[in-house]
Amino acid sequence: MVVAAEHLAYWLRFQSFMRDYGNWMNVELRQYAGHMALGTLSLLLALGWQGIYHRSTLLRSRWIASRIARAVLIWTLGFLSFTLALKLQPSISRVYVALNGACALLFLLGWRWFFDSFLHSKGRIESLQQRTLFVGWNEDARRLWQTLSEDRAHAFNLVGWVDASGWRDQNQPPDGVPFVGYLEDIQRVIARHEVDMIIVADLPREQLIELANLCEREMIQFKLAPSVFRIFVSGLSLETIAGMPVLGVNRLPLDSTLNVLAKRGLDIVGALVGLVISVPLMAIFGTLVYLESPGPVFYRQRRWGMNGVSFDIIKIRSMKLNAEKSGAQWCTQDDPRRLRVGAFMRRWNIDEIPQFWNVLKGEMSLVGPRPERPELISGFKHQVPHYNARHAAKPGMTGWAQVKGLRGDTDLAERIKCDLWYLENWSLMLDIQIMFLTFFNRNNAY
Numbered sequence: 001m002v003v004a005a006e007h008l009a010y011w012l013r014f015q016s017f018m019r020d021y022g023n024w025m026n027v028e029l030r031q032y033a034g035h036m037a038l039g040t041l042s043l044l045l046a047l048g049w050q051g052i053y054h055r056s057t058l059l060r061s062r063w064i065a066s067r068i069a070r071a072v073l074i075w076t077l078g079f080l081s082f083t084l085a086l087k088l089q090p091s092i093s094r095v096y097v098a099l100n101g102a103c104a105l106l107f108l109l110g111w112r113w114f115f116d117s118f119l120h121s122k123g124r125i126e127s128l129q130q131r132t133l134f135v136g137w138n139e140d141a142r143r144l145w146q147t148l149s150e151d152r153a154h155a156f157n158l159v160g161w162v163d164a165s166g167w168r169d170q171n172q173p174p175d176g177v178p179f180v181g182y183l184e185d186i187q188r189v190i191a192r193h194e195v196d197m198i199i200v201a202d203l204p205r206e207q208l209i210e211l212a213n214l215c216e217r218e219m220i221q222f223k224l225a226p227s228v229f230r231i232f233v234s235g236l237s238l239e240t241i242a243g244m245p246v247l248g249v250n251r252l253p254l255d256s257t258l259n260v261l262a263k264r265g266l267d268i269v270g271a272l273v274g275l276v277i278s279v280p281l282m283a284i285f286g287t288l289v290y291l292e293s294p295g296p297v298f299y300r301q302r303r304w305g306m307n308g309v310s311f312d313i314i315k316i317r318s319m320k321l322n323a324e325k326s327g328a329q330w331c332t333q334d335d336p337r338r339l340r341v342g343a344f345m346r347r348w349n350i351d352e353i354p355q356f357w358n359v360l361k362g363e364m365s366l367v368g369p370r371p372e373r374p375e376l377i378s379g380f381k382h383q384v385p386h387y388n389a390r391h392a393a394k395p396g397m398t399g400w401a402q403v404k405g406l407r408g409d410t411d412l413a414e415r416i417k418c419d420l421w422y423l424e425n426w427s428l429m430l431d432i433q434i435m436f437l438t439f440f441n442r443n444n445a446y
Helices: 002-014 029-049 061-086 094-119 139-149 183-193 205-217 257-292 340-347 355-361 374-383 387-392 412-424 428-438
Strands: 130-135 156-163 179-182 197-200 221-224 236-241 244-249 298-304 310-316 365-367 396-398
Touching: 002 029, 002 094, 029 061, 029 094, 061 094, 061 428, 130 139, 130 183, 139 156, 156 183, 179 183, 183 205, 197 205, 205 221, 257 310, 257 340, 257 355, 257 365, 257 428, 298 374, 310 355, 355 396, 365 428, 387 412, 396 428
Parallel strands: 130 156, 130 197, 156 179, 197 221, 365 396
Antiparallel strands: 236 244, 298 310
């Protein structure tokens, strides 16, 4: 696919109508053969660096697609910079490199789509799925079982659970989780069910060591459900302090300076474009608001930002004057405080348009957890576990929870779960996906 992309990019740049742009009329394929060979090798190395060729990831099509996109983007910028810096001859065409990256991304994703369909066909997927056995049971095991059961890649075949306590009337899982035996019979259970991976939820230290040694002998993956760490699990890492191994939450995607700069760049470009496009809309709806309810058109409200630093969010006023004279409260369906034009604006998120200015100032991001009122947060942080963890990033005009329909007076625990998932799995492609979905998902927008 990479070689095919190289040749298509060459044809488009030097053989199609594009050759008329610039002095590229007489470039022959053999002259670019060295560039193409170097480009092919370096792109394959970039793909391998992203880890897409491990057997355990073959079924994870969405994860692989995101890694391919990242590898191609990094390769395009890196290859262009490298060839220009070394002034290789013949000189490299910037348009050719851009076309090469675009063609490679298209071809690789297309090939992976066919390959993924092949792998998921009956008779093949079973050999790639990891047959997973749970040892012991607790709340962490329940959540992990549910997560693996809902895995869209179907990368796991959940065998069942083994009772580690010796009596099944304590910490029993629901009926949908098969019981396959007791810890004393673990070797027979492993052999009978051809287990590939064991996840320990609850086990004393002595038995834990014995089970880990058994897994090592039988070449079975040994995993521990993180009962201590309930948030940012993907950021867990092992580090050494004074020669002692210590497990802890280390880095999240947005802890990386490069990722922060990339996200800020997207915010600046998006905010500038959004402000330019939305000026006519703000003028129209601002006039309609003033005609229905004379008074200030724009509404400022104190919100909590990143690391608990408060700022004033800007909206087009969608409610009557003094709508919150009795205190802060969420808007509900058919809320009598809304203006007629305000109901329409809130339905289509038009009242949020001025927040492009907050994004440009750096107080908000285009995508992130939605900012809340300080007076509401003072109660939430005591009532909802891990609530303040969402303030590890800039708040957003839209977010993963919003496109899932979790906005306004909805389940706070689910909203926090979505916000934390976003922080753990952030990527530029995810931000773009969320912005796109915002236009189509308006559930609970009132």
